[in-house]
Amino acid sequence: MLDIRSLKETMQAFFVSTLVVLLSACEQAEKSTPDTSLSSIAVLAEGEHRSEKNRSRNPYRHPEQTLNFFDIKPTLSVIEISPGGLWYSEILAPFLKDQGRYVAAGYDAELADQPSYRYRLTQAMIDRFEEQADLFGKAEIIGFSPPQSMYLGEDNSVDRVLTFRNTHGWVRSGVAVQVYQAFYDVLKPGGVLGVVQHRGPSSTLASGGMSGYLTEATVIDIAEQVGFVLEARSDINANTNDTADHPQGVWTLPPTLRQKELDKSKYLAIGESDRMTLRFKKIAP
Numbered sequence: 361m362l363d364i365r366s367l368k369e370t371m372q373a374f375f376v377s378t379l380v381v382l383l384s385a386c387e388q389a390e391k392s393t394p395d396t397s398l399s400s401i402a403v404l405a406e407g408e409h410r411s412e413k414n415r416s417r418n419p420y421r422h423p424e425q426t427l428n429f430f431d432i433k434p435t436l437s438v439i440e441i442s443p444g445g446l447w448y449s450e451i452l453a454p455f456l457k458d459q460g461r462y463v464a465a466g467y468d469a470e471l472a473d474q475p476s477y478r479y480r481l482t483q484a485m486i487d488r489f490e491e492q493a494d495l496f497g498k499a500e501i502i503g504f505s506p507p508q509s510m511y512l513g514e515d516n517s518v519d520r521v522l523t524f525r526n527t528h529g530w531v532r533s534g535v536a537v538q539v540y541q542a543f544y545d546v547l548k549p550g551g552v553l554g555v556v557q558h559r560g561p562s563s564t565l566a567s568g569g570m571s572g573y574l575t576e577a578t579v580i581d582i583a584e585q586v587g588f589v590l591e592a593r594s595d596i597n598a599n600t601n602d603t604a605d606h607p608q609g610v611w612t613l614p615p616t617l618r619q620k621e622l623d624k625s626k627y628l629a630i631g632e633s634d635r636m637t638l639r640f641k642k643i644a645p
Contacts, residue, residue, distance in 0.1 A: 402424045421632070426597065426637060432520060442465065449462070449496075489501065506538065515546065521553045543586075544642055549642055551642045553642070571609035590639075593638050594639075599630070599631055
């Protein structure tokens, strides 16, 4: 005779065990499925909207780890200083376009008598943002050409200021402290300044930034002079193969390769420069 109660208990046990297996499978699938949305820095860094040339620099510049170190979130307001060929803009602007704010502080095209490449870079940035508005969203452009033009916005108004491989130029021009003061002023209390800079030994101090290399102590001193506190440093972008004593300074190395074919294989083997990665904080008063 069929035992209804026993059958019912067996079916219940079967359904429970099946449900457990299905839930476990879903959980595993969720963990193993990569984030392919445009909200992912990792996906944007490898995105097809970026040229192969730009993507090929990822192993040297570590964009995902670097931006995570600077604690970049999609809801933040971020100013990138001197974005040049938009290498980081291609990642930051799409990442911030829905919930945050991205501002590119490029060369001020309103100023006269600047080197012609500055006007070309600014116009190329304007054109790219307009042509690919679906990608860059409401990315903003402001003029920034120290020392004549250094206004970044209202005091205490943004969450992050980022500068990649630019500080040597301001040291060379004698305006580094004023530039870092502008960074400090525009940041909110608690805001972060993220700095990536070519790093050299103490012997590079004599070049005054002409080689492209600076010591960490130099950059930290500049930042601390205007009130920043060094919160953390990282070797994400370190390169122990770089001796920082090349004939044409940092530009001897890729991607510039200023000596063209001369010793090209040697410098390609070294890779891009050794770099410091520093996170400074504006402490609330």
